[in-house]
Amino acid sequence: MFKLHERLDQDCLLVGQxxxxxxxxxxxxxxxxxxxxxxxxxxxxxxxxNATDRQLLLDESCVLSQTMTELFAPDKLNIAALGNMxxxxxxxxxxxxxxxxxxxxxxxxxxxxDAYDPDMLSxxxxxxxxxxxxxxxx
Numbered sequence: 001m002f003k004l005h006e007r008l009d010q011d012c013l014l015v016g017q018x019x020x021x022x023x024x025x026x027x028x029x030x031x032x033x034x035x036x037x038x039x040x041x042x043x044x045x046x047x048x049x050n051a052t053d054r055q056l057l058l059d060e061s062c063v064l065s066q067t068m069t070e071l072f073a074p075d076k077l078n079i080a081a082l083g084n085m086x087x088x089x090x091x092x093x094x095x096x097x098x099x100x101x102x103x104x105x106x107x108x109x110x111x112x113x114d115a116y117d118p119d120m121l122s123x124x125x126x127x128x129x130x131x132x133x134x135x136x137x138x
Contacts, residue, residue: 002039005088015125018136020056023064024090025125028113030102032072032095034128036060043089046081057091063135064093071131078107 004022012024012035020040026033038057043049049057065077074095081091094107102110116124129137 002041004037005086005090007086008035008037008088008090013121013125015128016132016137018056018060018063018138020053021060021091023128023132023137025121025128027115027121029116029120030111030114031100031107032068032074032124033107034064034068034093036064036091036093038089040089044083044087045089048089060136061091061093063132063137067128067131067135068093068095071127075103 008024011028012026015023015025015034017023017039018036021036021038024035024037026035036057038049038053040049040053046054046057061079065079068074068077072095075098076096078094078096079091080094081089083089096103096107098104100107
């Protein structure tokens, strides 16, 4: 039975879900930072997904990427599946800007996490839900 890793549960907020993936938002307001987590038990790597799920993951990642580009107009969109701290397969989608605290380096360890204002976090999540609602998101 699928269960979200406790670290992701602690560091993120659930925005909603696609057919395959949960969509999470990082609580770190330094960057627009979203995470897709396939709802499959025991999966740590993309190649472990069956062919249908691999295609769904790519499709959902592309929908999210396009939506983030429209919403946040980043200078670059970083997409990565690292899993060094959290073995459960999860795909980071991070909008990057020349002006962000880590540019051009990786974000990990570059700046202390900055908590969202609760109203801003709520508005960002609702805006994402509205933008994604006709794109396989619920």
